[in-house]
Amino acid sequence: MPKNQYVSTAVIRRMPRYYRFLGELLERGVTRISSKELAALMNLTASQIRQDLNCFGGFGQQGFGYHVALLHEEIRKILGLDQGFRAILIGVGNLGRAFVNHVDFTGSGFDLVGLFDKNPALIGKKISGLTVQDADEISAFCAAHTVDVAVLCVPSEAAQQTANGLIDCGVTAFWNFTQYDIKVEHPEAVVESVHLADGLMALCYQVNDARRSSSSAEK
Amino acid sequence: MPKNQYVSTAVIRRMPRYYRFLGELLERGVTRISSKELAALMNLTASQIRQDLNCFGGFGQQGFGYHVALLHEEIRKILGLDQGFRAILIGVGNLGRAFVNHVDFTGSGFDLVGLFDKNPALIGKKISGLTVQDADEISAFCAAHTVDVAVLCVPSEAAQQTANGLIDCGVTAFWNFTQYDIKVEHPEAVVESVHLADGLMALCYQVNDARRSSSSAEK
DNA sequence: TAGATTGTTAATCGATTAACAATC
DNA sequence: TAGATTGTTAATCGATTAACAATC
Structure with missing residues (x-):
């Protein structure tokens, strides 16, 4: 009900x-x-x-x-973890590679079906069973397969441009790990941003604050 | 003022x-x-x-x-980004390694001063200028140096135990990347947890929801 | 039936927004 | 001075907590 x-x-x-x-x-x-x-x-x-x-x-x-x-x-x-949505990951640098290996995509509602990077040194490499493809192939890939969400592990400067390209390919959901707050106009668009540095700075404040209050409590 | x-x-x-x-x-x-x-x-x-x-x-x-x-x-x-708090990172697996290279600790208020792991294959390796030390050395290290925050990249099962050990060493702040919600009793303790999978599941819901509402809007 | 615990309505609390007097 | 925009108080909105009747 x-x-x-x-x-x-x-x-x-x-x-x-x-x-x-x-x-x-x-x-x-x-x-x-x-x-x-x-x-x-x-x-x-x-x-x-x-x-x-x-x-x-x-x-x-x-x-x-x-x-x-x-x-x-x-x-x-x-x-909706049972729907088998399909995800691709763009940017197979340190962070991207770590997520491929570490994040339980399937258990969190998504099947990771493609890896992309524009660095020739990475293209063709196999990571966790998937072969890294040329970033230029993204639109062809999206045309051939259903892609529901893109994981953005590209440099911050490339974030918005990459997102725009993906929107044009019909990808409307983003898991954004760049520093940049991407803007997407599409009515169906959803963005989940993980600003790691923001969290670390908030922690910094909290450490300061905890010390301030414990030292004032001493008096 | x-x-x-x-x-x-x-x-x-x-x-x-x-x-x-x-x-x-x-x-x-x-x-x-x-x-x-x-x-x-x-x-x-x-x-x-x-x-x-x-x-x-x-x-x-x-x-x-x-x-x-x-x-x-x-x-x-x-x-409080100007205080030069000191951080160590425990668990130099995929994720830990990625953060060492990717996260701007210094710009976010912390100096990364130590890496630890219990895997002998990793101990002694150099990552981004720091040598991975044996996890058994943590308490000695904390005794010799000031450590303000610990970045937890250990397996979820080891999270609480690792945190307990660190509390005993006087480390009261944690940046927790495990799946587990660590509990710390210390009055000065602060925990910042990044539950990556939780965010991904929330995104899954949002994708579902966006599609639901756009298909109902069609009618 | 009596006890436990839900589902739900009402009360409280906190956070966001609006309005405006202070002032650069 | 007139115009702009802050700092701050008051009004609104939303989220959390408390209470309790419904019911297993």
């Missing part, structure tokens, strides 16, 4: 975390859990968990709690 | 982005900007920019706007 209102991004961003914790519980053989127990585990309020889940439907059972396996599966469907 | 109230994390998380945009403006030779112009550029409201900045002080000038160079420098100080 999935509901059909708008769901805030705050809620959406918590869903993968629920999915992750439920996966861990499942592995540990836990079959049922109450919102209260899950809240304690995840450092949230029980209220928030129930509110969040009820954006999508009533997956619990009064007096009992939630079936871990069932809820896990429901969230999988909510996120 | 820095203010001294509590600043919400929502504001903190936007500061690095301001810093980044101001840096770009600086490079382009722009010397002054109004909150209205900056808002258009960053896709925010002018009001929010003024509110955010005024958490830390009045950096603008009525009738004129903000001096780009001055504001850039102020934010640098606010974030």
